[in-house]
Amino acid sequence: MKKLLSGNEAIARGAYEAGVKFAAAYPGTPSTEILENIAQYDRIEAQWAPNEKVALEVALGASIGGARALAAMKHVGVNVAADPLMSLTYTGVNGGFVLVAADDPGMHSSQNEQDSRYWGLFAKIPVIEPGDSQEAKDYLKYAFEVSEKFDTPVILRSNTRISHSKSVVELAEPQEMAVKDYEKIPEKYVILPRHARMRHTVVEARRKALEEFAGQTWLNRIEWGDKDLGIITSSVNYQYVKEVYPTASILKLGLAWPLNEELIKGFAAEVDRLIVVEELEPIFETQIKAMGISLEGKSIIPREGEFDQDIMAKALLSREIKDGLQSKQQLPVRPPILCPGCPHRGTFYVLTKMKLTVTGDIGCYTLGAAPPFNRIDTTICMGASVGALFGIEKAHPELVEKSVGVIGDSTFFHSGITGLLDMVYNGSTATLLILDNSTTAMTGHQQHPGTGKTLKGKEAPQIMPEDVVRGVGVNRVRIVDPFSIKEFEEVLTEELAAREVSVIILRRECALTSKAKNPVYVVDHEQCNGCKMCLKVGCPALSVTDKKSSIDPILCFGCGLCSQVCPKEAIGKVGVQ
Amino acid sequence: MSEGKVTSILIVGVGGQGTLLSSKILGQVAIQEGLDVKMSEVHGMAQRGGSVVTQVRFGPKVYSPLIAKQGADVILTFELMEALRYLPFLAPGGTVIVNEQMIPPMPVIVGAAKYPDDPVKEMRELGADVINLKAYQIAKDLGNVRAANVVLLGVLAKKLAFSRETWEEAIKAVVPERFLDINLKAFESGYNY
Numbered sequence: 001m002k003k004l005l006s007g008n009e010a011i012a013r014g015a016y017e018a019g020v021k022f023a024a025a026y027p028g029t030p031s032t033e034i035l036e037n038i039a040q041y042d043r044i045e046a047q048w049a050p051n052e053k054v055a056l057e058v059a060l061g062a063s064i065g066g067a068r069a070l071a072a073m074k075h076v077g078v079n080v081a082a083d084p085l086m087s088l089t090y091t092g093v094n095g096g097f098v099l100v101a102a103d104d105p106g107m108h109s110s111q112n113e114q115d116s117r118y119w120g121l122f123a124k125i126p127v128i129e130p131g132d133s134q135e136a137k138d139y140l141k142y143a144f145e146v147s148e149k150f151d152t153p154v155i156l157r158s159n160t161r162i163s164h165s166k167s168v169v170e171l172a173e174p175q176e177m178a179v180k181d182y183e184k185i186p187e188k189y190v191i192l193p194r195h196a197r198m199r200h201t202v203v204e205a206r207r208k209a210l211e212e213f214a215g216q217t218w219l220n221r222i223e224w225g226d227k228d229l230g231i232i233t234s235s236v237n238y239q240y241v242k243e244v245y246p247t248a249s250i251l252k253l254g255l256a257w258p259l260n261e262e263l264i265k266g267f268a269a270e271v272d273r274l275i276v277v278e279e280l281e282p283i284f285e286t287q288i289k290a291m292g293i294s295l296e297g298k299s300i301i302p303r304e305g306e307f308d309q310d311i312m313a314k315a316l317l318s319r320e321i322k323d324g325l326q327s328k329q330q331l332p333v334r335p336p337i338l339c340p341g342c343p344h345r346g347t348f349y350v351l352t353k354m355k356l357t358v359t360g361d362i363g364c365y366t367l368g369a370a371p372p373f374n375r376i377d378t379t380i381c382m383g384a385s386v387g388a389l390f391g392i393e394k395a396h397p398e399l400v401e402k403s404v405g406v407i408g409d410s411t412f413f414h415s416g417i418t419g420l421l422d423m424v425y426n427g428s429t430a431t432l433l434i435l436d437n438s439t440t441a442m443t444g445h446q447q448h449p450g451t452g453k454t455l456k457g458k459e460a461p462q463i464m465p466e467d468v469v470r471g472v473g474v475n476r477v478r479i480v481d482p483f484s485i486k487e488f489e490e491v492l493t494e495e496l497a498a499r500e501v502s503v504i505i506l507r508r509e510c511a512l513t514s515k516a517k518n519p520v521y522v523v524d525h526e527q528c529n530g531c532k533m534c535l536k537v538g539c540p541a542l543s544v545t546d547k548k549s550s551i552d553p554i555l556c557f558g559c560g561l562c563s564q565v566c567p568k569e570a571i572g573k574v575g576v577q
Numbered sequence: 578m579s580e581g582k583v584t585s586i587l588i589v590g591v592g593g594q595g596t597l598l599s600s601k602i603l604g605q606v607a608i609q610e611g612l613d614v615k616m617s618e619v620h621g622m623a624q625r626g627g628s629v630v631t632q633v634r635f636g637p638k639v640y641s642p643l644i645a646k647q648g649a650d651v652i653l654t655f656e657l658m659e660a661l662r663y664l665p666f667l668a669p670g671g672t673v674i675v676n677e678q679m680i681p682p683m684p685v686i687v688g689a690a691k692y693p694d695d696p697v698k699e700m701r702e703l704g705a706d707v708i709n710l711k712a713y714q715i716a717k718d719l720g721n722v723r724a725a726n727v728v729l730l731g732v733l734a735k736k737l738a739f740s741r742e743t744w745e746e747a748i749k750a751v752v753p754e755r756f757l758d759i760n761l762k763a764f765e766s767g768y769n770y
Binding site for chain 1: 591592593604605608613614615616617618619625626627628639640641642643645646647658659661662664665666667668669680681682683684685686687688689690691692693694696699700703704705722
């Protein structure tokens, strides 16, 4: 049977067909839908972990226990999970283990463009790269075989374009995979130095065996065409090459690490001109040049951003990108914004009014950095709002009464807790705000330990952020509705002045998951004097034309924030005098 | 849209407008017809009211999931200004189907930028073939503003070679039962526009 599947759906299907028993992840674009889709197969136990390190650790335990196991995460999630990963490469596996790492060239929804193929070289783990959804499914299945055959974790590297493109996939029946027996082998799984020294030798032998394997595996294939141009490429880049230069000879590397020298030398010897086409880092290029082969790569192809066939045509054919019809008007940008009814709007209105320095974090509230608030001073990575807040206090103790950190509920559970523990232990007096909208909003509303539901929709113990906060030793804990801006401002003023760590939990449900049917608001044009104070809340439903404010009734969520800030009391609920 | 050639449809709009359902139905149509299909979508941060684009390509064999500049046979656009933004992707002789809805972006709302003047008029002056309609109003009159995306699909259907039955079958395969009736009506309104 054929189906149109996204790369992420295909990866999930591949896990099902491969007989995977356990899968874990923390949501992160572009990897999120892998676990959401795996969760739809009853025979796979799938769960959200609080962060990627935990996801990888539970999956590696399942693998050592004898089950086929998978962990999925975005590229920067692998950084969080890198500690267990770098040891897992020494211990090896029992049941097959695959880490799916999804990169984001072009940074559609990420903070950097790191290239996950480097984990191959760094951790000496085979890296497999599919070029469409069919390959995503087939390569994932094969990755489990490679893992078990070579006693190694395997990385399946996806990216935004693979994960979020749909293409036609031929489905297959699932394999029956019994969970292997668990065997206690301390010299393999307990990486004491004396064990680890022996394991390092095993890893080096494995590296050589994998290099040999790279010369034979069907994951790498040569498509002979004109021999005046040969291209070595992988992933979705293969598609762009085929689109603009269908007659070239191509060596498509499905196994991106390790490389096989004979295979590459053989291909290079047959073609007049050799070009390496790889998005982001010159990883193939550097290794192939070290084999003594001359080639063109980053000298003609960008090292930054996502590729497409226009970029490919320019690199391979020196064809300039031609713009077609073009508007002569200056088109305003359309950046993402906080939704109508978003609880963060109340928070950022107050933080802006009080002109605070704000260390930020990863989530929808990062949009507090955008106009009209322009309120966030730093965004680094998951959880960094907490440490950065404490660090600013270290550099400028006088700033502590004018600074806050903002972190979402899911991000707090992910990696905010240890930072807060540090603040309490080392005597910070700063104020952290937990923006609790009771979901992982930015990635599309996933469950987490604070929601009371699991990935599979089952009831779960609901862990409240305030209990965790008190548990790590914070005495001053306040819970406020971010739409009650007057109350929030009062509470915040008190807590900023307090000489110990304070946490304010701003609790209100995400507007997109809220089922509340609120009456919409309307502007009384008799009262409105066009002062534009209401625009300071940055709501897309509000606009001012001809010196009168008005509210789009379709977009209005009925949060009432604009009516709270209107000095003329000109904004009220529809049908209420 | 000749035999053997890849057809490319660019669907653009503002996050939250329902562009993903349109591409899903279009992809379903192509797969029903036994064609090779590739589609690219935007997820994550851009979906929060940002400019969003979906690329749909189908034909006997499709390689790239992306559409090149001047590569779109049709640009189906849910918002007026977004039509102008993506115009460089229109193939010579291609068509722009535009929903006459204005969603001012934040720089316009706060007065830092100006919404462009009459996008439909400018596109015609530049020589583009433009079909403009108030899909939003049509859907509203039918009883559900959220069906505007399927009204637009109805207009697109007239430009493509697939039978009306194929489209209706695809809508039935993709749309949940309880919204089927309104979506079939919306499709018909677009198809007969």
